[in-house]
Amino acid sequence: MGFINVKKKEVQIKIVYYGPGRGGKTTNLDYINKKYKQRIKTEMVSIKTHGDRTLFFDFLPVDIGKIHGFDIKIQLYTVPGQVKYNATRKLVLKGVDGIVFVADLQKERRDSNLKSLEQMKENLLSHNKDAFKIPLVLQYNKIDLQNQGIPLLTVEEMEQDLNQELRVPYFVGSALAGDNVVETLKKIISMTLISFRKELQ
Amino acid sequence: MSTGAEKINDLKAAILAIEWEITDEVMDNLTRTIEPLKEQWAGKKPLLVCLQVIGTLGQYIKKAREKAHPDAIKLLPDVFATLETVITDESMDDGRKIVLVRTAVDKYNKLKTQLAKRRKEPGRESQPVAAVKKTGVEAPSGAGQGGSTIRDLMEQKEDQAVDGAFNTIFQEMVSDDRAPAAAPAPPAMPSVGGVAGPDAKEVVLARVDDEEFPEADSLLDDFFADDGLAFSITEAKAEKETHAAETVEVDLGQIEVKKEKAAEPTPPVERMEEEEITVDKLARIIQNMKYGISATLLKQLAEEIASLRNQHPDHYSVSLFMEVIGAVGRHLVSHGDVAVDLSRNMLQTVYDRLAHSLFTMQPQKNLLASHLETVHDYGKWHEQVVAELAERAAAEPKRELSAEMEETVKLIVRREVDELRKELLEVIEKNKIAEES
Numbered sequence: 253m254g255f256i257n258v259k260k261k262e263v264q265i266k267i268v269y270y271g272p273g274r275g276g277k278t279t280n281l282d283y284i285n286k287k288y289k290q291r292i293k294t295e296m297v298s299i300k301t302h303g304d305r306t307l308f309f310d311f312l313p314v315d316i317g318k319i320h321g322f323d324i325k326i327q328l329y330t331v332p333g334q335v336k337y338n339a340t341r342k343l344v345l346k347g348v349d350g351i352v353f354v355a356d357l358q359k360e361r362r363d364s365n366l367k368s369l370e371q372m373k374e375n376l377l378s379h380n381k382d383a384f385k386i387p388l389v390l391q392y393n394k395i396d397l398q399n400q401g402i403p404l405l406t407v408e409e410m411e412q413d414l415n416q417e418l419r420v421p422y423f424v425g426s427a428l429a430g431d432n433v434v435e436t437l438k439k440i441i442s443m444t445l446i447s448f449r450k451e452l453q
Numbered sequence: 454m455s456t457g458a459e460k461i462n463d464l465k466a467a468i469l470a471i472e473w474e475i476t477d478e479v480m481d482n483l484t485r486t487i488e489p490l491k492e493q494w495a496g497k498k499p500l501l502v503c504l505q506v507i508g509t510l511g512q513y514i515k516k517a518r519e520k521a522h523p524d525a526i527k528l529l530p531d532v533f534a535t536l537e538t539v540i541t542d543e544s545m546d547d548g549r550k551i552v553l554v555r556t557a558v559d560k561y562n563k564l565k566t567q568l569a570k571r572r573k574e575p576g577r578e579s580q581p582v583a584a585v586k587k588t589g590v591e592a593p594s595g596a597g598q599g600g601s602t603i604r605d606l607m608e609q610k611e612d613q614a615v616d617g618a619f620n621t622i623f624q625e626m627v628s629d630d631r632a633p634a635a636a637p638a639p640p641a642m643p644s645v646g647g648v649a650g651p652d653a654k655e656v657v658l659a660r661v662d663d664e665e666f667p668e669a670d671s672l673l674d675d676f677f678a679d680d681g682l683a684f685s686i687t688e689a690k691a692e693k694e695t696h697a698a699e700t701v702e703v704d705l706g707q708i709e710v711k712k713e714k715a716a717e718p719t720p721p722v723e724r725m726e727e728e729e730i731t732v733d734k735l736a737r738i739i740q741n742m743k744y745g746i747s748a749t750l751l752k753q754l755a756e757e758i759a760s761l762r763n764q765h766p767d768h769y770s771v772s773l774f775m776e777v778i779g780a781v782g783r784h785l786v787s788h789g790d791v792a793v794d795l796s797r798n799m800l801q802t803v804y805d806r807l808a809h810s811l812f813t814m815q816p817q818k819n820l821l822a823s824h825l826e827t828v829h830d831y832g833k834w835h836e837q838v839v840a841e842l843a844e845r846a847a848a849e850p851k852r853e854l855s856a857e858m859e860e861t862v863k864l865i866v867r868r869e870v871d872e873l874r875k876e877l878l879e880v881i882e883k884n885k886i887a888e889e890s
Binding site for chain 1: 520523654655656658659660661664665666668669670672673674675676677733736737741744745
């Protein structure tokens with residue numbers, strides 16, 4: 253749940269990038285951090301293993317400006333994708349306000365996407381949150397691989413697998429190239445802020 | 454301490470294996486690799502303390518498995534890195550070695566304190582701190598201050614006392630996870646703070662599909678607009694020179710953002726360049742090679758390495774990784790069917806280390822370890838490649854010409870010789886004529 257401090261006129265929102273391992277969650281944040289480094293002005297915190305995998309989480313705080321006099325402070329997190337770190341994923345989801353689910357377009361990653369989404373729903377339930385109610389955006393990542401002749405799932409297949417019931421906005425993108433990375437983030441922040449609208453007016 | 458680095462390779466392998474999989478086999482292997490080293494290093498207290506910490510953490514992780522504190526898994530390679538430094542750096546004096554080991558042990562004690570705090574939370578079993586006191590090595594005024602416990606331990610003369618104390622600490626750590634399942638204490642999440650507080654109000658956010666919030670969209674468009682994003686290296690440099698440097702120190706799950714002293718007017722070349730290097734293209738090429746190696750990809754790899762080298766000719770931390778990636782790439786160009794999977798994995802591993810060193814690690818602490826690992830892996834890769842090439846050469850049948858082929862070759866040679874003889878005779882004839890005239 254988000255925090256609003258009427259006295260200090262501040263709003264704090266927590267966005268979590270969730271998805272299967274090696275799907276591109278950290279790369280999304282890396283791209284945002286590098287591209288807007290001078291505007292973000294704070295450091296991205298990463299805790300990684302020797303193999304450059306996210307061990308605990310990545311964290312990037314972003315102050316995007318004011319709405320109706322309220323400072324909007326966004327906290328971006330990723331979860332570790334490796335299967336063994338579910339306890340950590342659960343912890344990072346605590347107090348989440350909006351989720352970007354980063355799915356992998358590669359055919360061979362189809363099962364991982366499905367399992368990760370199911371686990372995300374369960375983990376949200378453990379915090380009394382519902383994947384059908386929380387602001388959520390899907391990102392179908394790694395579209396750049398289509399030029400390399402790597403078998404990818406079609407958007408229709410991804411929608412069928414992941415979004416048939418959820419019916420949330422989705423973006424086809426490439427975190428590595430930066431395609432639709434910003435659009436995904438803007439969408440999830442926008443969806444989250446709409447939920448705050450009454451409080452801000 | 455003259456013990457060579459080669460003697461701890463097995464230990465390093467055992468610790469690296471834990472990062473990927475926690476099984477009884479992996480953890481038992483760790484224990485097995487520690488035992489002979491203990492005997493070998495008898496009397497070398499700093500080394501033994503490191504081994505004790507590694508062993509205790511290993512036992513804890515084995516027992517706690519997925520419930521193990523993430524920092525315990527992170528601490529293992531840290532302590533190993535300290536041990537490796539202490540062993541390999543022959544120029545380091547004993548005092549400095551002890552300081553390094555104490556730093557590692559302090560981290561271990563912080564972890565122990567964190568676990569003890571978790572245990573003391575409501576719903577958890579009563580803590581067995583008294584058990585530690587029974588060992589007689591807890592600092593009298595330092596109960597709860599883990600650091601003094603280990604410092605005292607290091608000064609104990611009997612190794613047995615050290616073993617006993619560590620075992621007690623281990624019991625204490627494990628007992629935490631034997632407690633009835635209670636909500637785990639959330640690890641210290643980083644926070645910019647300031648919003649949550651007595652004046653803060655929580656808002657339960659629900660998805661709203663059919664509404665728009667033009668003010669929010671406008672703000673987002675402004676913030677994420679591309680214009681004016683020079684994103685330039687020059688500006689970044691200038692900023693570094695004039696503003697205080699901000700570093701993020703990650704330690705045992707607690708994240709502190711520390712303001713350091715203002716940066717020197719002329720920061721070292723190394724530091725500046727590290728922040729400017731982009732290796733995204735290299736990452737993409739190596740990633741694509743996993744799905745198949747083509748001449749185009751190998752050409753791209755060679756070009757990208759050459760480009761990075763040209764851009765950063767004096768970059769100390771990058772050069773070694775580039776050398777190794779370049780060598781593996783050249784091998785694939787000349788022998789594209791020998792040790793292919795091994796080479797692809799090698800490229801990915803070295804790239805991972807490169808990226809890790811550029812973006813996440815504190816170079817002064819971990820770069821050397823990363824370089825050493827890379828050199829070690831390169832040696833193993835090279836051995837394997839040479840062995841496979843030799844095996845292939847031995848397996849190839851000796852090529853012998855068939856009788857028919859041999860006859861054909863003879864004919865060709867004879868014809869060539871005849872033609873040469875004819876030409877020679879013509880030349881001699883011409884010379885004779887020339888002489889007579």
